[in-house]
Amino acid sequence: MTPAQTTAPPSRRRNAAALAAATGAVAVFATGCAAAPEPAHVPDAAAPTAELTGPDLDAWLDGLIPAALDGAGIPGAAVSVVHDGELLTARGYGYADTGADGGAPVPVDPEDTLFRVGSVSKLFTATAVMQLVEQGRVDLDTDVHEYIDFTIPTAFDEPITVRHLLTHTPGFEEAVQGLILPDGAEPDLGEVLKADPPEQIYPPGTVPAYSNYGNALAGYVVEQVSGEPFADYVQENVLEPAGMDASAFAQPLPAELRERLAGGYQATGSPAAPFETVSGAPAGALTSSATDMARFMLAHLGDSEGVGLSPETLELMHSPALDEDSLGTLAAGPRMTLGFFDETRNGHRILGHGGDTLYFHSEMQILPEEDTGIFITLNGSGDTALASHLLRLAVVDGFFDRYFPAEGAADAPVEATAAEHAALAEGTYVSSRAMRSTFLSAIDVLGETRVRARPDGTILVSPGPDTFVPTVYEEVEPWVWREVGGQSTLAMRLDEDGERVDAIGYASAFTLIRVDADRASAVALPVLLASLAVLLVAVLSWPVGAVARRALSRPARDRAGRLARVLTRVGVGSAVTALLSWAVVITLVMGLQDVPAAALRAVQALQLLGILAILPAAWVVVDDVRRRAGWKRWTGSALVLAALLGVQWFAVTFGLLSWSISY
Numbered sequence: 001m002t003p004a005q006t007t008a009p010p011s012r013r014r015n016a017a018a019l020a021a022a023t024g025a026v027a028v029f030a031t032g033c034a035a036a037p038e039p040a041h042v043p044d045a046a047a048p049t050a051e052l053t054g055p056d057l058d059a060w061l062d063g064l065i066p067a068a069l070d071g072a073g074i075p076g077a078a079v080s081v082v083h084d085g086e087l088l089t090a091r092g093y094g095y096a097d098t099g100a101d102g103g104a105p106v107p108v109d110p111e112d113t114l115f116r117v118g119s120v121s122k123l124f125t126a127t128a129v130m131q132l133v134e135q136g137r138v139d140l141d142t143d144v145h146e147y148i149d150f151t152i153p154t155a156f157d158e159p160i161t162v163r164h165l166l167t168h169t170p171g172f173e174e175a176v177q178g179l180i181l182p183d184g185a186e187p188d189l190g191e192v193l194k195a196d197p198p199e200q201i202y203p204p205g206t207v208p209a210y211s212n213y214g215n216a217l218a219g220y221v222v223e224q225v226s227g228e229p230f231a232d233y234v235q236e237n238v239l240e241p242a243g244m245d246a247s248a249f250a251q252p253l254p255a256e257l258r259e260r261l262a263g264g265y266q267a268t269g270s271p272a273a274p275f276e277t278v279s280g281a282p283a284g285a286l287t288s289s290a291t292d293m294a295r296f297m298l299a300h301l302g303d304s305e306g307v308g309l310s311p312e313t314l315e316l317m318h319s320p321a322l323d324e325d326s327l328g329t330l331a332a333g334p335r336m337t338l339g340f341f342d343e344t345r346n347g348h349r350i351l352g353h354g355g356d357t358l359y360f361h362s363e364m365q366i367l368p369e370e371d372t373g374i375f376i377t378l379n380g381s382g383d384t385a386l387a388s389h390l391l392r393l394a395v396v397d398g399f400f401d402r403y404f405p406a407e408g409a410a411d412a413p414v415e416a417t418a419a420e421h422a423a424l425a426e427g428t429y430v431s432s433r434a435m436r437s438t439f440l441s442a443i444d445v446l447g448e449t450r451v452r453a454r455p456d457g458t459i460l461v462s463p464g465p466d467t468f469v470p471t472v473y474e475e476v477e478p479w480v481w482r483e484v485g486g487q488s489t490l491a492m493r494l495d496e497d498g499e500r501v502d503a504i505g506y507a508s509a510f511t512l513i514r515v516d517a518d519r520a521s522a523v524a525l526p527v528l529l530a531s532l533a534v535l536l537v538a539v540l541s542w543p544v545g546a547v548a549r550r551a552l553s554r555p556a557r558d559r560a561g562r563l564a565r566v567l568t569r570v571g572v573g574s575a576v577t578a579l580l581s582w583a584v585v586i587t588l589v590m591g592l593q594d595v596p597a598a599a600l601r602a603v604q605a606l607q608l609l610g611i612l613a614i615l616p617a618a619w620v621v622v623d624d625v626r627r628r629a630g631w632k633r634w635t636g637s638a639l640v641l642a643a644l645l646g647v648q649w650f651a652v653t654f655g656l657l658s659w660s661i662s663y
Helices: 054-072 118-134 162-166 189-195 212-226 230-239 290-301 311-318 324-332 387-403 418-425 439-446 521-551 562-590 597-612 614-626 631-653
Strands: 076-083 086-097 351-356 361-367 372-378 427-431 449-453 459-462 471-477 480-483 489-494 501-506 510-514
Touching: 054 076, 054 086, 054 387, 076 290, 076 387, 086 290, 118 162, 118 212, 118 230, 118 290, 118 311, 118 351, 118 361, 162 212, 189 212, 212 230, 290 361, 290 372, 324 489, 324 501, 351 387, 361 387, 372 387, 418 449, 418 471, 418 489, 418 501, 439 521, 439 562, 521 562, 521 631, 562 597, 562 614, 562 631, 597 614, 597 631, 614 631
Parallel strands: none
Antiparallel strands: 076 086, 076 372, 351 361, 361 372, 427 449, 427 510, 449 459, 459 471, 471 480, 480 489, 489 501, 501 510
């Protein structure tokens, strides 16, 4: 829903971070300086410009998608395209049910087969909010607390508004705990939102940071103002008016829809996964078909009555919703509308949203000026981390390149300021969509992006946040950078002192935030790995040394200082066990598996024992030097002390000992 990942989303590209992040694909959620995951093979979607007709489109889709599904290891897909006020085509490919559970395979039917559309649901939430705005019952710039029945803990004086919720700028950190619940769960939206609100880590309106919680909160505004459960309101006021009679936010699904739902598959040959219950339903719980999604696109392209909005409100919803007063120079890059991402390509204004659950992956994009839209949905994640993401891009970007190619030359680079601005941008960054107040902040060291100024005034961004591989950008207007030979765009903003770039915006709802030197992986990872290596060697050397002394009949160490040595060994063992346990915990959490609070506190207790062992470890060093135990012994003791200090520095810096164990 972009989770993960997630992710990670994943804009279509931010969803490789969007629920992929929240799904265990950490490399996608926080794509770091290491090489990106091996892309799945996707057939070349590019083709000469063609006239957008049903026959040509069908032939192109038929030539692209079946081979792409096979190459990616994804069971099935459905596509719908609208143009000039009508459904141009709806196609189904592959299988809704692969038969891996023992039944007969069932092919995808674009009208009958239902898919979970993940974060594309957010467009329906935004549409519902805008209905209430048009009716005068909600004001976009009023404190959200005027519409809800609980208080959100905040860290800044500026109020959180409904506008902030719809533009992913309320300032919340990411939260993945309880994002996906077991089949059969019936979460109460208000209780979910009240239970454990995420920390607010950015001033409202200033830093785009994709937030499932923020969008779910917008849905709660709808629920509170309308006096109806969110799912009921949207059913009656959005889905039914648009003619979407095979769609629902209801969880679990009504029986007549449940039997039409495609199976969701993690990998080739795996059985279908259980139904995914989304706890924050407005952010990602919609179930729909390709033809129903076509009806929604048509409503947003002209038949505004189909979604209960006037043309004026629809235009407001489709326009950039924050300006330079709020975003500074980030406003020169891609910006959120009231719900939609700016997906502009080939010089054509494109609005859209992607969506990911653990097993379903979707993309919807419309061209308002061309009265055209495309929707694609998949019921499998594929055989590689980026398989579903790359397949969607092949279809959507290929569609625009084929039927709506670029017209005219691209903007020329700006040479006057490029070198100066590149130098100010050089540094290390992490995604604004992150967990900063808890133990999950440790993920940052695996998800850095590095910007390096090049002699010719361009910058090398490793990896490019939209491309996932090292990418060169050139400045095309002050503080706006475009991918050389591509279409990815970055916008930069200086810090308050004007001394360096502190934020780089991309993909409308995502920002790269500069990392302080002490949190950069260039410092943190060497300290952590070297410390862990020393402690592991120490753990192994103690029993080996004991065995060797017995074999060689050497006397044991005298009893003086024995207590300090024993406490040191207990601390070392605890520190090593804690680090290994954190690795397991983070892997489970990012796979959306809940970890009991007691288990987290137990790991923190082990970490704390490691900290407490610093005192006896220091005493051992002093005692070895004082008693002239030999340079080998006191050097070993000193290394153990340094390693304990290194591990505990990492633990404190990255929140492993944070009082809050929510995630």
